[in-house]
Amino acid sequence: MNMNTKLNLSINSERLLKRLHELGRTGLDNDNKRTRLAASDGDKAGRDLLVTWMKEAGLQVEIDKIGNIFGIWYGSENRNEAPLLLGSHIDTVINAGMYDGCYGVLSGLEVINSLKEKGFIPTRPIAVGAFTNEEGVRYQPDMMGSLVYAGGLSADDALKSVGTDGTILGEELERIGYAGSKEPGFLKPHAYIELHVEQGPILDKMNIPVGAVENLQGISWQRITIEGVANHAGTTPTNMRRDAGLAAARVITYLRDQANASNGTTVATVGTIEFKPNAVNVIPSLATFTVDLRDPNEQRLKEEEKALANYLKELAISEEVSITTEQLVRFNPVTFDQTIVEMIEQAASGRGLHSRRMTSGAGHDAQMMARICPTAMIFVPSIDGISHNPKEFTKDTDLVAGANVLLDVVSNLAGN
Numbered sequence: 215m216n217m218n219t220k221l222n223l224s225i226n227s228e229r230l231l232k233r234l235h236e237l238g239r240t241g242l243d244n245d246n247k248r249t250r251l252a253a254s255d256g257d258k259a260g261r262d263l264l265v266t267w268m269k270e271a272g273l274q275v276e277i278d279k280i281g282n283i284f285g286i287w288y289g290s291e292n293r294n295e296a297p298l299l300l301g302s303h304i305d306t307v308i309n310a311g312m313y314d315g316c317y318g319v320l321s322g323l324e325v326i327n328s329l330k331e332k333g334f335i336p337t338r339p340i341a342v343g344a345f346t347n348e349e350g351v352r353y354q355p356d357m358m359g360s361l362v363y364a365g366g367l368s369a370d371d372a373l374k375s376v377g378t379d380g381t382i383l384g385e386e387l388e389r390i391g392y393a394g395s396k397e398p399g400f401l402k403p404h405a406y407i408e409l410h411v412e413q414g415p416i417l418d419k420m421n422i423p424v425g426a427v428e429n430l431q432g433i434s435w436q437r438i439t440i441e442g443v444a445n446h447a448g449t450t451p452t453n454m455r456r457d458a459g460l461a462a463a464r465v466i467t468y469l470r471d472q473a474n475a476s477n478g479t480t481v482a483t484v485g486t487i488e489f490k491p492n493a494v495n496v497i498p499s500l501a502t503f504t505v506d507l508r509d510p511n512e513q514r515l516k517e518e519e520k521a522l523a524n525y526l527k528e529l530a531i532s533e534e535v536s537i538t539t540e541q542l543v544r545f546n547p548v549t550f551d552q553t554i555v556e557m558i559e560q561a562a563s564g565r566g567l568h569s570r571r572m573t574s575g576a577g578h579d580a581q582m583m584a585r586i587c588p589t590a591m592i593f594v595p596s597i598d599g600i601s602h603n604p605k606e607f608t609k610d611t612d613l614v615a616g617a618n619v620l621l622d623v624v625s626n627l628a629g630n
């Protein structure tokens with residue numbers, strides 16, 4: 215037994231919730247909406263508040279070249295050990311909720327704050343990070359700060375990114391005072407843990423307070439273009455048509471059938487579609503649509519991509535249309551660290567909380583960090599699964615429970 219295990223610690227729930235609400239009120243736009251796009255004035259306001267809190271907690275604040283913020287708690291005798299890193303992001307989408315990202319960053323800060331106040335002796339530094347531009351609304355790609363941090367994109371290239379408003383990320387970071395000097399990756403984490411609201415309905419619907427996230431779906435996006443022949447909707451018999459619209463519809467229902475047959479592991483979505491000439495009485499000559507395919511297993515994701523390609527070949531013959539595809543995005547699935555996932559389950563059950571293993575359907579900074587260190591995520595319920603929306607909501611009791619589970623995992627990883 216070391217002395218840390220006798221401490222019986224919990225977070226200061228009042229402080230966590232107060233900060234979450236205060237950050238949630240920060241950086242509102244002219245319409246009073248919560249819009250803290252990366253490197254904007256709103257983002258600066260959020261960053262300034264976070265840095266103030268990090269300094270109040272006595273953390274060493276460091277900013278790297280891509281604007282990632284780190285608050286580091288160095289103990290007196292652990293400087294040479296690899297730090298345990300917690301975190302997420304505080305940038306938002308347009309008209310966002312107040313939990314996405316912010317909950318993970320502020321909980322990380324709260325865990326460090328509480329451990330420090332209560333005399334916990336960390337065997338390694340514990341740090342909390344807020345990664346730049348996770349949402350990717352203003353600058354592409356999303357999850358940029360963590361991608362750069364993990365070495366998947368150079369800081370120089372990322373800083374050249376041109377925003378939807380014509381601005382350049384590097385100049386904007388400079389302008390708001392967050393173009394730091396540290397090399398991305400300067401902290402080599404012992405492990406990374408990200409606490410996040412689920413942004414999906416599973417925990418809420420199943421009434422389970424904690425998700426031990428064991429993997430993250432691979433994502434395959436493609437654009438499919440089907441070319442047929444435009445013709446009169448009244449005079450052309452259906453067996454003489456080359457109907458690009460009908461072929462597109464067949465692809466949509468095919469994808470749903472495939473997803474249904476996968477036992478819930480594959481999900482597939484056609485989220486955009488466009489017809490030409492797009493007239494009520496003309497058979498479409500052209501259908502252009504996107505396919506979003508996801509699966510947590512790379513082998514299965516590949517099989518689904520291949521099956522779709524075969525289906526398109528057959529469809530081109532049977533409907534007498536020509537079909538071309540273009541890959542837009544491809545991310546491999548990520549498997550999180552089994553040991554940490556088990557620790558999360560144990561921490562939950564130690565606090566009398568039900569938990570379940572789950573797959574993250576959304577992208578997160580954790581998927582980038584998994585490239586460089588053992589990584590896992592903890593989810594808490596999102597009411598009705600609503601996210602990227604001001605209606606996003608998680609109950610205070612769930613927020614506090616999730617942060618306490620994080621605290622237990624941290625004291626485990628940095629206390630023995």
Ligand SMILES: [Zn+2]
Binds near residue numbers: 302314
């Ligand atoms: Zn997020």
